[in-house]
Amino acid sequence: MSKKSISLFEATLVLVILLAIMGTGVIIFQLSPQTPVLTGIALLMLWARWRHFSWGTIHEGIEEGLKSGLIPIIIFILVGALISTWIAAGVIPSLMVWGFQMVNVHWFIPSIFVVCALVGSAIGSAFTVISTVGIAFFGIGATLGLDTTIVAAAIISGAIFGDKSSPLSQSTNLTAAVTETDLFAHIKNLMWTTVPAFVGSLVLYAIIGHTSRDIPLTKISTTVAILKAHTDVSLWALLPIILIFVCARLKMPAIPTLFLNIAVSIGLIFSHHPHTSFKTIANLIENGFVAHTGNQSIDALLTRGGINSMLSTVALIIMTLTLGGLLMKLGLIQRVMAPLATHLKTPGQLISAVI
Structure with a gap:
């Protein structure tokens, strides 16, 4: 033929x-x-x-x-390194603590929606958010006597918004890769549809999700206490996040932005733990952060990152x-x-x- x-x-x-x-x-x-x-x-x-x-x-x-x-493959490798260094430097744990502290029992539905969005943005994985803190929030919502369908909707929609808006998200990076689009330009354009959806959802959840019940959120308090005890929660965690926005504002490409952010994060690690060896940093970058808090859900949230974690996605690309x-x-x-x-x-x- x-x-x-x-x-x-x-x-x-x-x-x-x-x-x-x-x-x-x-x-x-x-x-x-x-x-x-x-x-x-x-x-x-x-x-x-x-x-x-x-x-x-x-x-x-x-x-x-x-x-x-x-270029996207290099970005994926750097994102893996960034995730692990952000966790070790306290960036992601700090965002999680601040998010959990926002949960209000009287405005439970809108507050968990915002928190799931924040945690999803911090770790770049909707499925991880839903299967860890999402399950905890679901149980609390059932205890409060709220409609579990609405609770699940708030958890899932918040987690997906966070995933889509996160520079650490594999799906967001993959979309930018296959469409040959700059990562930050892709996220910026996503905001035209995701932000109105976020605001509309938040207003709706605020209308239908108010409750007058007063039940202590012990699970959340315990989670915050564990994070503070086992990670470096501080205002310095804002530095790498601000740097991301500054680089985006200066239209700096993704690769130098990620390299710069990894370097700053490593600097934060040394400032928190001056005796950290370079071998430990290298292992962190290559194999990711491994949490040992004693709490299975928190360990699942924090044990992630590293170059090796991205190799499966790189192979797929x-x-x-x-x-x-x-x-x-x-x-x-x-x-x-x-x-x-x-x-x-x-x-x-x-x-x-x-x-």
């Missing part, structure tokens, strides 16, 4: 088969995405050889796909960019998109087509 005679039906069939393989692996067999994507790459290369594409063309597709991901590069080089994407593109005349049509 000639590689020049790829029909719309064949291109569509190849894409559907690839999507079916990856979807089945992830959804049905509950595999991590890496293996299904790798399987898709192997089958796509097999199809390309059957259609008489040369190995040189296939390798060019891989290289072209990976070029766009080199490499493989998905490889797949995308091959699809473009072999002309499959262009063949499928050509009939659709002729009908896209307005921004609204383009957005609808993307959705």
Whole structure:
């Protein structure tokens, strides 16, 4: 067969088969995405050889796909180092303590919404927030006799807002990577939709979430006490956060911003613990922070970060960019998109087509 005679039906069939393989692996067999994507790459290369594409063309597709991901991969590695140094320097624990202290029993729903958003922004993971402090808040809400559906909604929506607005979030970084967008520019543009949604939700939760019950929030008090006892909570924690905003204001790219922030965070670690060895710092950057507070939920929140924690996501980026590069080089994407593109005349049509 000639590689020049790829029909719309064949291109569509190849894409559907690839999507079916990856979807089945992830959804049905509950595999991590890496293996299904790798399987898709192997089958796509097999199809390309059957259609008489040369190995040189296939390798060019891989290289072209990976070029766009080199900077984002470095950013992911630096984010892993930043998370661990922020925790060790007391930045993330301080944000958590200040957030927990905002919880008001009479305005429980809106306050946990704000706190979950704050903690989500601090650690960059909605799932971790929901499965740790979210569960604690859910139990407290049930004790107060509040509608548990509304409590769950406040926890989940707050955590997702925090995840989307955090420069530490893997999904936010991945979105910026695949769209070839500056990380901070991406977050800034997200604010046009996420901030109005946040404000509207906060107003709604304030209206429906007020309670006159007066029950002591012992779980929260215990959490705050444990964080203060085992981490370095101080106003100095604001320094790296302010630095992030200053660098964004100066339009400094993500990579130097992250390097600078890691350096400042390491400086804070030495100021809190002058006898910390460079080997300890290196282990922190490479393997992440490991919490030993004795509280399982808090340990789950704080045990994170490090370069190694990002390698799974980096591998996924490499493989998905490889797949995308091959699809473009072999002309499959262009063949499928050509009939659709002729009908896209307005921004609204383009957005609808993307959705």
